[in-house]
Amino acid sequence: MSYQVLARKWRPRLFREMVGQEHVLQALINALDNSRLHHAYLFAGTRGVGKTTIARILAKCLNCESGVSSEPCGQCAACTEIAEGRFVDLIEVDAASRTKVEDTRELLENVQYAPTRGRYKVYLIDEVHMLSNSSFNALLKTLEEPPPHVKFLLATTDPQKLPVTVLSRCLQFNLKNMSxxxxxxxxxxxxxxxxxxxxxxxxxxxxxxxxxxxxxxxxxxxxxxxxxxxxxxxxxxxxxxGSIDSGLVWKLLQALADESAPALFAAVEELAQQAPDYSAALAELANNLHRIAVAQVLPQSVDNALGDGERLRDHAARLAPENVQLYYQMALLARRDLPLVPDPRSGFEMALLRMLAFRPQGVADIPRASLPDSAAVEPAPPPGRGVGPGQAAGGPVTSG
The missing domain is CATH 1.10.8.60 (Helicase, Ruva Protein; domain 3)
Structure with a gap:
């Protein structure tokens, strides 16, 4: 038997198998269970977040032989054929390859006829934003008032290209990127x-x-x-x-914490041997600085998911918070200016040298920050209750 790639083998077949998109699934499940079905749905989102998958599961819910519900049986002929992509009443169309108005008219000619086997005739139009203006115009009337046995499921990665006349005829769901x-x-x-x-x-x-x-x-x-x-x-x-070795990024931060130029350039030399993308190196440096800044404010947020929890705690304790903020801003600006430098490595080195050379203005002695403990900080006394000039602690103000 031929190998099946993971993306197809593990494609969800039921709503409860979906990863994420709870805001979309809740609306669809409630609509199915309460028989409040719309005639046209639009699923929008970036590639690979579940638009077509949700549409196919919805088609299965509508045509399952056990009845319309949010939990299709998965065993009947309709469920099996939809899962295998051979259900006669699920018409899948790739709008990117059928953009002409003649294609749309040909598609709509059979809308009036009842389903061959299923309960509903479902039109799944992928990348619907690729249709031409004439195709959209041909689709409008049918999309607004289709026969009761027809459902339209539209999917797009660019909903802004759809005419508002189409958007107003559909229930629109925006799928989120996966964290x-x-x-x-x-x-x-x-x-x-x-x-x-x-x-x-x-x-x-x-x-x-x-x-x-x-x-x-x-x-x-x-x-x-x-x-x-x-x-x-x-x-x-x-x-x-082609990712950056995270250990080398921590070496750079260690050298910055120690204010050691030799150690800094030794780490850069070690990094250069991997022929890195210096923009990605600056991005990784900024990402670690962000994690350090968060750890300094919320120590309980530190985790060891990346295997560097101990390093993160150590640098959060050693680096001053104001330095972390300054380094982060320098890394962002250096990444923005990297296309302008004569040589990517020299631009990367100059960014690190700026981090060594500059300190926040007005801070003569940079304090070494320590991670705050979980004990509550004693609040400052309210205004008017402190000790003022000419007043002894605990004593009244005497008049001269």
């Missing part, structure tokens, strides 16, 4: 089920590289399994993605 935490949690579950050995740090690299798309995360995981020969290790994933 790295949610992606890592799902990848951990999938790899455990697939019995693939993995390192936790590698999953975080994959989660961040997916950039909000669960499908991209699954595809990268497939690539990582092939790259690692059946296992996923952090070093191999970092090499596959």
């Amino acid at each position: 790295p935490e949610r992606v890592v949690e799902h990848l951990r579950f999938v790899l455990e089920q697939e019995m693939v050995p993995f390192e936790e740090g590698a999953l975080w690299h994959l989660g961040r590289a997916a950039d909000g798309s669960m499908r991209d995360a699954m595809s990268l995981t497939d690539q990582a399994i092939a790259f690692g020969g059946g296992k996923i290790s952090e070093a191999e994933v970092r090499a596959m993605l």
